[in-house]
Amino acid sequence: MQVEQLEILDFLRAHPPFDGLPEDALQRVAAAIDVRYYKAGEQIVEFGQASEFWHVVRSGAVEIFRRNGTLYNRLTAGGYFGEFGLLRHGRVRFPARALEDSLLYLIPQPMFLELFDGNEAFADHVEVEDRTRLRQVMSRREDANDLMSATVDTLVGRAAVTLGSGASAREAAQRMTQEGVSSLLIVDDNPDVPDLPLLSGILTDRDLRTRLLAPGLDHDTPVAEIMTPGVVTVAHNRLVFEAMLAMLRHNVHHLPVLKHQRPLGIVALSDIIRYESRNSLFVVGGIFRCQTVDELAARVPDVRACFIRMVGEETSAHMVGSAMAAIGRSFKQRLLELAEAELGPPPVPYCFLALGSMARQEQLIVTDQDNALVLDDRFDPARHDAYFEALATFVSDGLARCGYSYCTGGVMATNRQWRQPLKAWERCFSDWIERPTPGSLLNAAIFFDLDGVWGRSEWAERLRELIARKARGHSRFLACMARNALLRTPPLGFFKDFVVESDGRHSHAINIKRRGTAPLADLIRVHALAIGSQALNSFERLREIIDAAILPLGRGQDLYDALEFISAVRARHQAEDLAAGVDPDNSIDPEKLSEFERKSLRDAFLILGSAQKFLKYRYQPGRAN
Amino acid sequence: MLHLSHLKGTAPGRPRPGRGKAARPDWPRRFAALAATARDPRLRAFYAQGAAAGATALKDVPMAALDIETTGLNPARDEIVSIGVVPMALGRIRSSASRYWVVRPAAELKPESVAIHAITHGQIEAAPDLDAILGELLEVLAGRVVVVHCRDIERGFLDTALRTRLGEGIEFPVIDTMELEARLHRPPPGILARLFGRKTKPVSIRLAASRARYKLPRYRAHHALTDALATAELLQAQVAHRFSVETALAEVWG
Numbered sequence: 001m002q003v004e005q006l007e008i009l010d011f012l013r014a015h016p017p018f019d020g021l022p023e024d025a026l027q028r029v030a031a032a033i034d035v036r037y038y039k040a041g042e043q044i045v046e047f048g049q050a051s052e053f054w055h056v057v058r059s060g061a062v063e064i065f066r067r068n069g070t071l072y073n074r075l076t077a078g079g080y081f082g083e084f085g086l087l088r089h090g091r092v093r094f095p096a097r098a099l100e101d102s103l104l105y106l107i108p109q110p111m112f113l114e115l116f117d118g119n120e121a122f123a124d125h126v127e128v129e130d131r132t133r134l135r136q137v138m139s140r141r142e143d144a145n146d147l148m149s150a151t152v153d154t155l156v157g158r159a160a161v162t163l164g165s166g167a168s169a170r171e172a173a174q175r176m177t178q179e180g181v182s183s184l185l186i187v188d189d190n191p192d193v194p195d196l197p198l199l200s201g202i203l204t205d206r207d208l209r210t211r212l213l214a215p216g217l218d219h220d221t222p223v224a225e226i227m228t229p230g231v232v233t234v235a236h237n238r239l240v241f242e243a244m245l246a247m248l249r250h251n252v253h254h255l256p257v258l259k260h261q262r263p264l265g266i267v268a269l270s271d272i273i274r275y276e277s278r279n280s281l282f283v284v285g286g287i288f289r290c291q292t293v294d295e296l297a298a299r300v301p302d303v304r305a306c307f308i309r310m311v312g313e314e315t316s317a318h319m320v321g322s323a324m325a326a327i328g329r330s331f332k333q334r335l336l337e338l339a340e341a342e343l344g345p346p347p348v349p350y351c352f353l354a355l356g357s358m359a360r361q362e363q364l365i366v367t368d369q370d371n372a373l374v375l376d377d378r379f380d381p382a383r384h385d386a387y388f389e390a391l392a393t394f395v396s397d398g399l400a401r402c403g404y405s406y407c408t409g410g411v412m413a414t415n416r417q418w419r420q421p422l423k424a425w426e427r428c429f430s431d432w433i434e435r436p437t438p439g440s441l442l443n444a445a446i447f448f449d450l451d452g453v454w455g456r457s458e459w460a461e462r463l464r465e466l467i468a469r470k471a472r473g474h475s476r477f478l479a480c481m482a483r484n485a486l487l488r489t490p491p492l493g494f495f496k497d498f499v500v501e502s503d504g505r506h507s508h509a510i511n512i513k514r515r516g517t518a519p520l521a522d523l524i525r526v527h528a529l530a531i532g533s534q535a536l537n538s539f540e541r542l543r544e545i546i547d548a549a550i551l552p553l554g555r556g557q558d559l560y561d562a563l564e565f566i567s568a569v570r571a572r573h574q575a576e577d578l579a580a581g582v583d584p585d586n587s588i589d590p591e592k593l594s595e596f597e598r599k600s601l602r603d604a605f606l607i608l609g610s611a612q613k614f615l616k617y618r619y620q621p622g623r624a625n
Numbered sequence: 626m627l628h629l630s631h632l633k634g635t636a637p638g639r640p641r642p643g644r645g646k647a648a649r650p651d652w653p654r655r656f657a658a659l660a661a662t663a664r665d666p667r668l669r670a671f672y673a674q675g676a677a678a679g680a681t682a683l684k685d686v687p688m689a690a691l692d693i694e695t696t697g698l699n700p701a702r703d704e705i706v707s708i709g710v711v712p713m714a715l716g717r718i719r720s721s722a723s724r725y726w727v728v729r730p731a732a733e734l735k736p737e738s739v740a741i742h743a744i745t746h747g748q749i750e751a752a753p754d755l756d757a758i759l760g761e762l763l764e765v766l767a768g769r770v771v772v773v774h775c776r777d778i779e780r781g782f783l784d785t786a787l788r789t790r791l792g793e794g795i796e797f798p799v800i801d802t803m804e805l806e807a808r809l810h811r812p813p814p815g816i817l818a819r820l821f822g823r824k825t826k827p828v829s830i831r832l833a834a835s836r837a838r839y840k841l842p843r844y845r846a847h848h849a850l851t852d853a854l855a856t857a858e859l860l861q862a863q864v865a866h867r868f869s870v871e872t873a874l875a876e877v878w879g
Binding site: 003004005006007008031032033034035036037038039042058059060100101102103106108 | 716717718719720721723724725839840841842844845848850851854857858861862865866
């Protein structure tokens with residue numbers, strides 16, 4: 001006969017993962033539970049002893065340790081421990097000690113295994129590998145968002161219609177009418193591979209109107225003269241939102257989709273709008289219509305509303321970051337256009353660089369401006385610098401008015417040090433890489449995330465190539481970068497309303513950028529530099545890092561999940577502040593985290609912590625990489 | 626109608642639990658004698674399991690937490706309605722082996738009492754007489770030291786109920802968690818107290834209040850099984866804080 005211990009049953013019913021169990025299973029567990037009281041300071045289980053029970057904290061608080069004695073976790077009522085030993089070794093892996101006077105429920109191994117094997121949701125919840133749980137969380141999030149998981153080929157409705165570049169405009173119009181399409185891909189014969197024509201341009205309805213009819217050209221004009229050459233394309237397996245960002249970035253409405261270099265079809269902006277809530281597109285469009293800095297500053301509420309909506313729709317942090325970076329980039333571009341209109345054309349060509357999070361496309365709403373100017377090598381300070389100082393000031397002041405606060409570290413083009421000819425930049429990067437000291441690189445990390453947003457963006461590419469080429473061969477440089485990437489560490493987790501540090505100290509709040517996303521980006525950058533990657537975005541860097549197989553198996557994906565989750569919490573926090581009319585920041589109060597977020601954040605912190613250990617080990621000075 | 630938990634709570638004017646060593650029988654010898662003289666075979670079997678010697682370390686003593694809910698306070702007049710038992714040792718409370726019985730009193734159960742115990746008339750009417758479950762009860766308790774909160778109640782009611790039914794009573798050693806609390810919070814009045822009288826409000830030694838002092842969670846009272854579990858947890862807490870696993874049984878039992 002089973003006797004109901006009502007207090008035990010009621011407690012289980014109110015706590016995950018038991019709350020999800022069917023009633024009969026719940027009663028069986030409650031009836032199988034034994035109980036034990038531990039005084040504060042008493043050892044509950046020792047490392048290596050036989051695992052007999054799964055422990056659930058009924059009241060009080062328990063500390064879990066690693067074998068080496070460092071604190072691993074701290075649990076209160078509803079917390080549980082011991083699953084690792086029960087499932088894997090049959091021996092206690094993490095010793096536990098009562099931190100406060102505690103009452104523990106003891107679930108015998110057979111009962112635990114019955115639950116674990118018989119109940120998938122339960123097993124998911126207590127799965128021994130923290131990162132596995134985070135993976136499940138992230139895959140659920142991704143499922144919830146089409147744009148995140150859908151690849152661009154799913155939007156391709158029909159095969160691309162192509163036409164040789166020698167055809168006339170009339171033939172093009174006839175072909176488009178026949179096929180019922182609004183755009184054609186114009187191709188040239190490929191002298192090397194006859195059956196793989198080269199894509200030379202794209203021709204749209206609009207081109208026929210604006211470049212042929214309006215100027216009154218002859219209908220026999222070759223299409224090559226009225227098409228848009230130098231087509232921006234997207235690979236078939238990229239995500240829909242990446243295609244959208246490419247359109248935003250290059251200001252095009254049609255994007256040929258290529259599979260193994262062959263045109264698969266064309267994705268039009270209208271196809272994507274059906275997928276996207278068009279928030280960010282709308283905002284970007286608005287920015288380019290602004291005629292003054294005042295008008296730009298008036299766009300800030302739109303930007304914030306767009307951010308809040310994207311976060312609310314559970315858009316992935318990767319995508320939110322990219323969309324916000326696209327908006328930030330548009331602000332810069334428009335400000336530079338306005339600056340040139342006011343100051344006149346530049347005396348020598350230049351490239352305006354975005355640095356840091358904007359270059360990485362990982363911007364949220366609270367962000368400062370990090371930028372620099374690369375100037376033509378003919379730059380003569382005496383004659384030209386006044387112009388560029390004025391230009392930089394115009395942009396920097398404008399950005400500040402649009403919500404991008406001045407960089408406290410002074411990394412802005414207004415600072416003469418960061419307004420240099422290309423040659424000087426090349427020397428600067430070479431110096432950093434070839435003659436590194438931890439001190440010289442301490443504040444330099446931000447420059448290794450650089451993107452050209454205006455002007456000669458090929459110079460930005462040249463600098464990135466230089467970095468990618470040199471960095472991988474300089475182990476001392478990598479060691480210095482790794483050392484700096486370890487300066488900021490994650491906290492251990494949460495306990496009651498506190499943040500718990502690894503040494504057991506408590507703090508009241510956590511700066512989730514400083515303790516989470518920033519050290520992750522730092523760490524990912526070091527690996528990216530080590531493999532010569534030219535990717536900017538941390539998620540894209542991680543993909544290349546995973547392909548390069550320099551991390552232990554599975555760890556790259558773990559980092560991906562951890563970055564996504566921490567970024568998502570950070571974004572949600574800022575969106576909530578904005579919605580509540582509070583100035584958003586990066587400081588998170590544990591009280592405001594759900595139990596689920598606490599658990600998942602802790603998982604993510606653990607992943608970051610162990611990834612930092614690996615980084616330290618891998619890039620030790622003197623170790624051949 | 627009064628209820629036991631009320632008595633356990635306030636215990637106004639109740640005799641102070643005796644604590645002189647002289648008052649404690651030599652339980653192993655007493656059990657051996659009773660095993661020979663008891664007439665009921667169930668009682669004989671119970672005594673035959675013996676009692677742990679007073680010198681035994683607490684960690685080696687098998688115990689069983691017991692709680693009885695009744696229709697009132699007076700063993701001579703009131704009756705048992707439910708019994709909860711939770712076998713235990715210092716290392717582990719075997720709540721998974723808990724036992725619980727509802728038994729039918731001879732007199733009709735009044736509505737107030739029904740409300741307090743959460744036992745319905747239907748349950749009572751379907752319930753057996755104590756005699757029918759006595760064998761099971763004694764089997765669970767046999768060989769174990771009984772742990773109660775307020776020993777006079779459990780001992781008094783069981784003894785009376787057995788005398789009524791079998792014509793012979795029952796004796797057994799108990800560890801009384803209320804008495805262990807009284808030792809700490811109800812010391813015999815010292816000279817000053819005798820001179821000036823007790824001015825401060827006495828610390829409550831009822832079950833819930835005692836548990837709270839050891840940071841044990843608050844439970845709903847008035848269920849024999851919950852109270853038995855609550856008593857078991859309290860004893861573990863008391864031993865952890867004030868005694869040791871090596872403490873001799875004789876230090877705590879009565």
